[in-house]
Amino acid sequence: MKIFFLVMGFVFLGASFAWTMGTEDELRVAGSVTWVCEPPTAADQNTECYTRQPSDTFMRLDIGELPITVCLGLTGIGFMTAAAAVGNRAPRPVQQQHPSPMQYQQR
Incomplete structure (x- = not known):
């Protein structure tokens, strides 16, 4: 049964894994968000990145085959x-056999 x-x-x-590989073209992130990064300026030493267009679908995954895979x-x-x-199986407790008083008397 264990082998089965x-x-x-x-x-x-x-x-x-095979189902995921077979339907891989349908697994995609929906939305079209583009990131723009500006190099640091003399006044500000940090690189600033922002999105060009706001999109509410940035984090929405369009995965229809996920429930089957899971x-x-x-x-x-x-x-x-x-x-x-x-x-x-849990091992059965072994009872300790104590010598009976009759064994001591026979010696």
């Missing part, structure tokens, strides 16, 4: 966790 869970974990993780990856991690947990 391990193989299935690798299959799902591999499918997650679900495949989490399923693979779940299978690997199950593989790690299967077959690991």
Whole structure:
């Protein structure tokens, strides 16, 4: 069972990476923000950078395939966790056998 869970974990993780590579052209950052940096001047020694046009889509990710990738990856991690947990039994406590008083008397 451990081997089955391990193989299935690798299959799902591999499918997650394959799905991401297959849909890579659809994973992009939406928006068209351009940065402009000005070199330091004599009065100000800091380089100043700003955007040319304000855009509210600068941080919006247009990723439609992300839920599938995350679900495949989490399923693979779940299978690997199950593989790690299967077959690991807690050791039973061993009872200490104390010599009985009869053993001392026989000597």
